[in-house]
Amino acid sequence: xxxxxxxxxxxxxxxxxxxxxxxxxxxxxxxxxxxxxxxxxxxxxxxxxxxxxxxxxxxxxxxxxxxxxxxxxxxxxxxxxxxxxxxxxxxxxxxxxxxxxxxxxxxxxxxxxxxxxxxxxxxxxxxxxxxxxxxxxxxxxxxxxxxxxxxxxxxxxxxxxxxxxxxxxxxxxxxxxxxxxxxxxxxxxxxxxxxxxxxxxxxxxxxxxxxxxxxxxxxxxxxxxxxxxxxxxxxxxxxxxxxxxxxxxxxxxxxxxxxxxxxxxxxxxxxxxxxxxxxxxxxxxxxxxxxxxxxxxxxxxxxxxxxxxx
Ligand code: HEM
Ligand SMILES: CC(C)=CCC/C(C)=C/CC/C(C)=C/COP(=O)(O)OP(=O)(O)O
Numbered sequence: 001x002x003x004x005x006x007x008x009x010x011x012x013x014x015x016x017x018x019x020x021x022x023x024x025x026x027x028x029x030x031x032x033x034x035x036x037x038x039x040x041x042x043x044x045x046x047x048x049x050x051x052x053x054x055x056x057x058x059x060x061x062x063x064x065x066x067x068x069x070x071x072x073x074x075x076x077x078x079x080x081x082x083x084x085x086x087x088x089x090x091x092x093x094x095x096x097x098x099x100x101x102x103x104x105x106x107x108x109x110x111x112x113x114x115x116x117x118x119x120x121x122x123x124x125x126x127x128x129x130x131x132x133x134x135x136x137x138x139x140x141x142x143x144x145x146x147x148x149x150x151x152x153x154x155x156x157x158x159x160x161x162x163x164x165x166x167x168x169x170x171x172x173x174x175x176x177x178x179x180x181x182x183x184x185x186x187x188x189x190x191x192x193x194x195x196x197x198x199x200x201x202x203x204x205x206x207x208x209x210x211x212x213x214x215x216x217x218x219x220x221x222x223x224x225x226x227x228x229x230x231x232x233x234x235x236x237x238x239x240x241x242x243x244x245x246x247x248x249x250x251x252x253x254x255x256x257x258x259x260x261x262x263x264x265x266x267x268x269x270x271x272x273x274x275x276x277x278x279x280x281x282x283x284x285x286x287x288x289x290x291x292x293x294x295x296x297x298x299x300x301x302x303x304x305x306x307x308x309x310x
Contacts, residue, residue: 002016022070022090025105035065038165042168043165059115061112064112070101070108151210159183162181179238200212224280232253232257235256255294
């Protein structure tokens with residue numbers, strides 16, 4: 001049933017889009033992991049936070065992330081129609097009108113920022129607004145179509161969520177939240193370039209200057225490997241700074257070694273099947289989830305141990 005029918009108001013100028021179509025605009029699967037990193041940033045921040053305020057904060061950040069996704073899909077509808085991976089999305093497939101996607105994204109952006117500001121804090125709200133702006137305007141509208149460094153710089157937007165969560169809990173920007181930012185910032189290029197390696201044909205069809213299309217496969221694989229060498233030790237920094245126990249240090253080091261191993265395989269065995277690149281892409285998502293999950297678990301365990309007088 002379309003939203004229009006459910007509104008039982010035929011005067012509403014809506015297309016036949018369903019609630020599911022609007023939900024798809026939010027990029028739920030991608031943004032779920034981004035919001036998880038914001039949740040961890042909020043939970044590992046020092047000090048107790050009212051659980052109700054914490055739920056409101058995470059809810060607002062999730063709506064803001066979805067809003068950014070909707071605005072990205074509104075603006076990218078022209079190139080999404082040209083790529084097999086994205087052509088079935090609500091706007092290029094005609095299920096949602098561009099104006100609806102734009103209005104939906106804009107309203108959710110305003111609602112999420114205002115809610116976070118009024119009910120939680122204006123530093124977090126400002127960071128959320130900046131993240132949405134950076135992803136939609138700086139990355140989607142400008143960098144994505146103009147430079148192979150698009151996703152490196154655009155990675156700022158993807159790396160900000162843990163800082164938003166931390167700011168929601170503390171009203172400040174802490175050194176640990178900067179480390180969490182750095183982990184995601186260095187994680188983004190190998191994460192995305194692994195996908196771009198086996199989606200290079202799509203990006204060529206859409207005329208998007210992704211690294212494999214500009215610098216070639218071999219250079220991209222070398223750059224992926226270089227970033228993995230940077231990322232692995234940075235992932236261990238929360239332990240090196242004394243923010244976690246040795247358990248996090250061990251697991252994050254093992255996860256980082258796994259990242260280097262997958263990046264190495266994508267470098268040395270560039271088979272036509274792109275199997276190593278696909279494995280690296282999948283591992284990159286597992287890596288980010290796992291390192292933030294272990295950080296959360298380690299922090300909770302450390303706090304329990306301390307409060308037990310350990
Ligand atoms: C500028 C930064 C980023 C770029 C260019 C990028 C690019 C992409 C692309 C193109 C996909 C495939 C999506 C699809 O086909 O629907 C993807 C998948 C994914 N990305 Fe990223 N990504 C970025 C940052 C992030 C961040 C920060 C996170 C989470 C913290 C993330 C998590 C994911 C997840 C979970 C998937 C799998 C979604 C699925 O299976 O549908 N990405 N990424
Ligand atoms: C709180 C908040 C605002 C969070 C946002 C976090 C964020 C910016 C995540 C990046 C998500 C992503 C898939 C970017 C790629 O866009 P793309 O256009 O290159 O991907 P596409 O081709 O699949 O559309």
